[in-house]
Amino acid sequence: MTPEFWRGRRVLVTGHTGFKGAWLSLWLQRLGAEALGYALDPPTSPSLYDAAGVGHGMASVRGDVRDFALLSQTFRRFRPEVVLHLAAQSLVRVSYEAPLETYAVNVMGTAHVLEAARQTEGVRAVVVVTSDKCYENREWVWGYRENEPMGGNDPYSSSKGCAELVTAAYRRSYFPPERYAQHRTGVASARAGNVIGGGDWARDRLIPDIMRAFAVGEPVVIRNPEAIRPWQHVLEPLHGYLTLAEALFHAGAEFAGAWNFGPDDDDACPVRQVVERLAARWGAGAGWQQDAGSHPHEAHYLKLDSSLARARLQWRPRLDLQGALDWVVEWYRGVAQGGSAREITLRQIERFEGLGSE
Numbered sequence: 202m203t204p205e206f207w208r209g210r211r212v213l214v215t216g217h218t219g220f221k222g223a224w225l226s227l228w229l230q231r232l233g234a235e236a237l238g239y240a241l242d243p244p245t246s247p248s249l250y251d252a253a254g255v256g257h258g259m260a261s262v263r264g265d266v267r268d269f270a271l272l273s274q275t276f277r278r279f280r281p282e283v284v285l286h287l288a289a290q291s292l293v294r295v296s297y298e299a300p301l302e303t304y305a306v307n308v309m310g311t312a313h314v315l316e317a318a319r320q321t322e323g324v325r326a327v328v329v330v331t332s333d334k335c336y337e338n339r340e341w342v343w344g345y346r347e348n349e350p351m352g353g354n355d356p357y358s359s360s361k362g363c364a365e366l367v368t369a370a371y372r373r374s375y376f377p378p379e380r381y382a383q384h385r386t387g388v389a390s391a392r393a394g395n396v397i398g399g400g401d402w403a404r405d406r407l408i409p410d411i412m413r414a415f416a417v418g419e420p421v422v423i424r425n426p427e428a429i430r431p432w433q434h435v436l437e438p439l440h441g442y443l444t445l446a447e448a449l450f451h452a453g454a455e456f457a458g459a460w461n462f463g464p465d466d467d468d469a470c471p472v473r474q475v476v477e478r479l480a481a482r483w484g485a486g487a488g489w490q491q492d493a494g495s496h497p498h499e500a501h502y503l504k505l506d507s508s509l510a511r512a513r514l515q516w517r518p519r520l521d522l523q524g525a526l527d528w529v530v531e532w533y534r535g536v537a538q539g540g541s542a543r544e545i546t547l548r549q550i551e552r553f554e555g556l557g558s559e
Contacts, residue, residue: 202444204554207232213281215239215266215314216288217259220401221330223249225285225439227543228550230258237279239264239272240288249400252542266310269317276317276324283446284327286314293334294405296357307360308367315371318386326449327376328442329368329390333431333463333505335361336392344431344466344506347392347459365390365459378454387453389445393438394431394463394505397525399532399549400542401435407472411479411489412533420488426473429502433464433518434525436553441516448514456513463505468522478523482530519556 212229216222217238229236236259243250250256260279264271266288289307290296296303311329318324336345337352351366353359372378372388381387397408404410407423414421441462448456463469473489480487510516520528528549535545 202440202447204232206447206450207234207443210234210283211279211281212236212283212285213239213276213279215284215286217255217261218243218248218250219287219291220249220398220403221396221435221439222287223253223255223400224398224435224546224550225287225442226255226259227253227546228436228439228443231547231550236260237262237275237281239266239275241265245402245404247402249402249542249546252400252536253546254543266313267305269313272313273317273320276321280321280323282323282325283450284314284318284324285442285446286311286327286329288314289330290357290360291332292403292405293355293357296355296360300356303356304360304363307357308363311364312367312371315368315388319371319375324386326446326453327386327388328446328449329364329388330442331364331368331390331392332358332361333392333394333461333503334358335365337362338503340502342502342504344463344504345461346506347461347509369459372457376453376457378457381454385453387449387457389449389457390459391438391442391445392459392461392505393441394433394469394503396433396435396438397529398435399529399536400546407475408529411476415480415483415485415487416533416537418485420490421476422492423472423476423489424492426476426489426491427471429469429471429504431463431469431504432475432522432525433468434520434528436550437464437518437520438462440519440553441510441514444514444516460510460514461505461507462510462516463507464518464522466504468518469504470522475522475526478526479530482526519553
């Protein structure tokens with residue numbers, strides 16, 4: 202990623218009020234991009250978007266990706282050069298409660314963004330963010346590669362697989378790499394693992410649940426302690442999205458396609474191990490207990506192979522799991538002690554950038 206590339210660049214981010222979107226928006230502001238966000242109100246209260254004053258440094262449109270009229274109008278008025286599509290219904294358990302909303306947002310919302318980009322002159326790069334859960338999970342012990350079949354046992358996972366199929370169809374139909382000289386638009390999808398970081402307050406997500414429990418001196422209740430996930434700090438995949446978007450802008454025909462951004466193999470570990478490491482880092486008697494109730498199906502084993510991004514984009518993780526967990530505790534503790542969420546977040550972004558020069 203080249204910081205100079207982003208200075209003054211017109212970037213449209215969908216989902217900028219969410220957890221990942223807020224981190225990404227602050228990073229774009231730090232880079233000097235001319236950013237516009239399109240999203241619903243923040244999905245949680247508190248939220249990183251509000252706590253860090255994300256909206257003070259960028260233009261913002263409150264809108265639903267299911268509202269194609271407003272979305273396309275926003276595209277036409279802003280004329281983005283780069284589109285980063287993060288807006289989504291992002292929780293597995295919520296997808297069981299609201300499957301129609303999940304499919305409408307994750308599938309048709311993606312189609313709307315791609316259609317708005319198709320109808321807008323000057324869009325050079327589109328990155329559609331999906332999920333590692335888009336793959337047909339066979340509980341393999343090795344990582345999934347970008348050419349593995351799409352699938353999903355739950356509405357969330359299958360909706361992300363559908364979003365990948367929509368993206369691939371738009372790329373082949375309207376932005377084919379072999380005709381890049383005519384349309385000049387690179388379209389790619391990005392799949393990342395379980396992201397962790399400060400400022401996440403979503404319900405039914407591991408880190409927020411842990412931080413809420415530890416903050417009041419209670420043991421956190423864990424549903425599936427032996428489930429193995431590819432854990433990574435939120436800045437890792439965001440760095441991948443920005444690197445990919447820049448590559449698409451310069452050479453869309455070479456980089457159009459699907460990309461995995463996952464952690465090193467050693468950082469794919471059971472939920473229990475993450476909880477115990479955080480408890481040790483937190484101290485003060487922090488602990489956990491298993492929820493004995495019944496729960497909807499979730500994959501037990503899931504890991505990504507990011508060899509393609511390492512070889513073609515020179516992207517690689519900068520923080521190991523222990524470092525990522527240290528940064529999580531540092532963020533929540535700093536804010537709880539009265540620190541500025543915006544300053545703490547920007548300081549961690551600056552430190553992350555510095556890791557790339559070591």
